[in-house]
Amino acid sequence: MDYKLELVIIPVTDIDRAKDFYESKAGFHVDVDHSAGEDFRIVQLTPPGSACSLTLMRNPESAGRVQGLHLVVSDIDAAHDDLKSRGVEVSEPFHFGPSGQTPGHHPTREKYGTYLAFNDPDGNNFLVQEVRPDSSSA
Numbered sequence: 354m355d356y357k358l359e360l361v362i363i364p365v366t367d368i369d370r371a372k373d374f375y376e377s378k379a380g381f382h383v384d385v386d387h388s389a390g391e392d393f394r395i396v397q398l399t400p401p402g403s404a405c406s407l408t409l410m411r412n413p414e415s416a417g418r419v420q421g422l423h424l425v426v427s428d429i430d431a432a433h434d435d436l437k438s439r440g441v442e443v444s445e446p447f448h449f450g451p452s453g454q455t456p457g458h459h460p461t462r463e464k465y466g467t468y469l470a471f472n473d474p475d476g477n478n479f480l481v482q483e484v485r486p487d488s489s490s491a
Contacts, residue, residue, distance in 0.1 A: 360397070361422065363407050364415035365475050371409045372396050374473050378439045381407070400424055417476030429458070429467045429483035436471060436481075443481075444470040459483075 365371040375381040381398035384406060388394045399406040403424075426432040429446055436443040446467050448459040459466030462485055469481040 358405050360406050360408055361419075362410050363419055363473070363477055364412035364417075365409050365473070365477070366411070366413045366416045367474075368394055368396055368409050368411050370474055372398070375407065375409075378436075378441045379471075379473075380435065380439060419477040422477075422479050424479055424481045425484050426481055427484060427486055429469060429481065432481050432483075433469055436469070441471050444468075 363371070372383065372386070375398045376383050379400070381400050383396070383398050385395055385397040387396075394411070396409040397406050398409070424432075433443060433446065445456065446458050446469060447454050447456055448467050449455065462483070464484050465482055467483040470478065471481070472478050
């Protein structure tokens with residue numbers, strides 16, 4: 354039995370502002386933008402290359418509570434440059450060492466070892482994690 358994560362709900366205060374961020378700045382593709390009256394709107398976006406999408410839900414009370422969603426990339430430096438060029442306030446690369454979060458790439462560029470972080474306009478948090486195809490560690 355396969356269990357495939359297909360959709361994550363992201364609570365936001367303003368759907369138009371969030372849609373603009375995810376589409377224009379984060380580079381996600383808009384799959385659906387559908388309204389049925391004033392109180393019902395579905396905006397679904399998918400990160401490039403992902404099988405899992407996000408749906409924006411207007412929920413001011415919960416906006417900013419989603420933390421640590423991981424986006425996996427093969428080149429953390431290219432991802433950093435792409436996000437920064439789109440206007441995303443993105444952290445510099447970091448890794449986790451013996452004393453916790455440490456600036457810079459993982460010393461051996463271990464798979465799953467180097468990260469970036471960014472927030473959407475409501476404070477929902479994403480980590481970008483590097484999984485280099487040429488890395489030999491698991």
